[in-house]
Amino acid sequence: MLLSDKLTNLKELSFGIYHLCDNIKVGKSIVNIIRFLLNRFKELTSLEIFFRGSTVDKRDLSDRIKVKLDKNPLNRPHRLHSYSSGGIHIWMIN
Numbered sequence: 001m002l003l004s005d006k007l008t009n010l011k012e013l014s015f016g017i018y019h020l021c022d023n024i025k026v027g028k029s030i031v032n033i034i035r036f037l038l039n040r041f042k043e044l045t046s047l048e049i050f051f052r053g054s055t056v057d058k059r060d061l062s063d064r065i066k067v068k069l070d071k072n073p074l075n076r077p078h079r080l081h082s083y084s085s086g087g088i089h090i091w092m093i094n
Contacts, residue, residue: 002040010041014048027064034069034090038076044092051086058086 017030030049038044051058062082069080077093 007041009043011043012046012048013037013041013044014046014050016050016052018053027061027068030061030065031068031072034065035074038074038092045094046089046091048089049087050083059084062086062088 034047034049037047051061059082065088066080066082074090079091079093081089083089
């Protein structure tokens with residue numbers, strides 16, 4: 001059984017990603033994770049991801065993710081905020 005099957009009403013999710021290495025590859029992977037989570041957790045209204053303990057430029061990574069989502073938007077209306085310390089917060093708009 002998948003975790004998403006047990007947490008069908010999950011509203012908020014926050015987690016950290018550690019030891020990132022390549023901004024371009026990691027940016028694409030994080031966008032894929034975001035899409036997966038939003039598709040699995042239909043009730044999700046807030047998604048926050050922090051970048052920790054890595055050698056990449058965290059601010060640059062946040063900007064790359066934002067650009068990727070601007071070019072290929074999510075299937076749900078949202079607002080995105082990039083943290084200067086490294087991370088993003090996405091709010092789903094109903």
